[in-house]
Amino acid sequence: MCVDACPEHILHITKGLVALDPEAGECTFCGECAAACPEGVIAADGAMAHVMQISDDCLVKAGIACMTCRDVCPETAISMRPRIGGPFLPELDATSCTGCAACSAACPADAIHAVERVPENV
Ligand code: SF4
Ligand code: SF4
Structure with a gap:
């Protein structure tokens, strides 16, 4: 259902x-x-059991400017860190990430993937 x-x-x-x-x-x-759900088993606390991670497939790693993930994140969990000699790098704050996947759905490089919400990933 x-x-x-x-x-x-x-x-x-x-x-x-x-x-x-x-x-x-x-x-x-x-x-x-x-x-x-007739059984009431779905938690409705607004967070998934996973968070997202940005991989090396990110366009920025290839020197191509992109801020798509930062722009679509409803939690402002992705920020762009300025760096010398290249486009700003996206950084994802896993503690603010709900796992909604707006970023991964929008990423033109398919560079954002889900990982388990465990201490080493948050
Ligand atoms: S949307 Fe994808 S390619 Fe663009 S900055 Fe974010 S991770 Fe990189
Ligand atoms: S999964 Fe949602 S909350 Fe987490 S970084 Fe992506 S857009 Fe933001």
Whole structure:
């Protein structure tokens, strides 16, 4: 029921269970999945069990200026650090990241991916 309720189509059935694909699109935390669940099992605290990380595939690493991820992040979790001799580098503050995936959905280089929300990643 949650899969059908999600307006962003980021929930799928995998091996008979519901799974979230954090790279299929952005979670807007609309709460439709939780509202549709007759068992009340979906946490609605506005954070996922993952955070995002920016990989070396980022266009900036190749000297191409880009601030797309910074511009779309609703939590202002991505900032651009000035550096000598190249475009500003994006930095992602995992402690502010909800895992909504707005950044990964918008990244033109497919450079942002989800990792588990564990102390070494936050
Ligand atoms: S949107 Fe992608 S390519 Fe652009 S700065 Fe962010 S990580 Fe780099
Ligand atoms: S997943 Fe969402 S909150 Fe986290 S950095 Fe990307 S856009 Fe910002």
